[in-house]
Amino acid sequence: MRYGHIFSGITWIGLLYYFNFVQVPSFAQMDPAARSQAVQFLVPRALLWFRWSALATVLFGLAYVFGAMSSDYIPDYLGSHRFKSILIGGTLGIIMAANVWFIIWPNQKKIIAATTATAKDGTPAPAEQPRWARKALLASRTNTMLSFPMLFFMAGAIHLPSLWE
Amino acid sequence: MKNPLDSVSGTIISGLLITVGLVIAVRIYVSVAG
Numbered sequence: 603m604r605y606g607h608i609f610s611g612i613t614w615i616g617l618l619y620y621f622n623f624v625q626v627p628s629f630a631q632m633d634p635a636a637r638s639q640a641v642q643f644l645v646p647r648a649l650l651w652f653r654w655s656a657l658a659t660v661l662f663g664l665a666y667v668f669g670a671m672s673s674d675y676i677p678d679y680l681g682s683h684r685f686k687s688i689l690i691g692g693t694l695g696i697i698m699a700a701n702v703w704f705i706i707w708p709n710q711k712k713i714i715a716a717t718t719a720t721a722k723d724g725t726p727a728p729a730e731q732p733r734w735a736r737k738a739l740l741a742s743r744t745n746t747m748l749s750f751p752m753l754f755f756m757a758g759a760i761h762l763p764s765l766w767e
Numbered sequence: 768m769k770n771p772l773d774s775v776s777g778t779i780i781s782g783l784l785i786t787v788g789l790v791i792a793v794r795i796y797v798s799v800a801g
Contacts, residue, residue: 623775690789743772750782751789765790766797 603669607662611756613655614702615749617648622746626739641717649710656702663692683766684759691755698745698752705741709734 625648629637667688670679679685712734719725758765771777 622778627775686793690793740770740772743778746778747772747782747785750779751786754786755789765793 603662603666607659607666610655610658610662613651614659615753617652617655618742618745618749620648621652621742626742638717638721641714642721645710646714649707649714653702653707656699660696660699663688663695667692683763686766687755687759687762691752691759694748694752694755698748701741701745706738706745709738709741713738 625640625645629640632640667685670676670685676682676684713731716725716728716731720727769777771781
């Protein structure tokens with residue numbers, strides 16, 4: 603469970619940083635035809651891995667925590683420093699996954715559909731498209747911002763017990 | 768006022784500040800709750 607959580611988490615946060623640190627600044631410099639191609643073929647694939655790895659990270663994480671609660675491998679798990687750190691990091695992670703599934707993906711899905719329609723039959727871009735892009739960007743940037751404390755407390759659960767002493 | 772999330776550097780700085788804020792909150796909790 604822990605390795606599943608770590609592998610899917612690396613995939614998720616790696617793609618989050620790709621979107622924020624690489625794709626968004628690059629899209630701003632690309633010409634419209636190249637950007638349209640990327641939105642039709644690159645972005646859907648990246649978002650597929652992004653949203654499912656986000657869900658997998660949360661599910662593996664919850665399974666690990668419930669497993670630790672019900673086993674006596676870690677004595678008094680709920681009262682431990684490890685659990686308190688995981689509780690903070692996990693809460694942030696669940697907020698981030700909700701952002702992915704309920705804000706970023708629905709808005710990106712509409713952008714991909716509109717861009718594909720424009721490329722295929724010249725349908726004009728909907729007037730709402732900039733608003734969809736803005737919502738998705740702010741949710742994505744919020745997740746990038748929250749990823750710093752989330753990762754700190756996740757790693758701190760094992761590597762920084764002195765935080766709680 | 769400019770939204771810090773409009774830039775990558777503003778996003779990173781905001782994230783680091785939230786981290787520091789949470790660490791301070793934890794330390795206050797530890798000193799109060801023992």
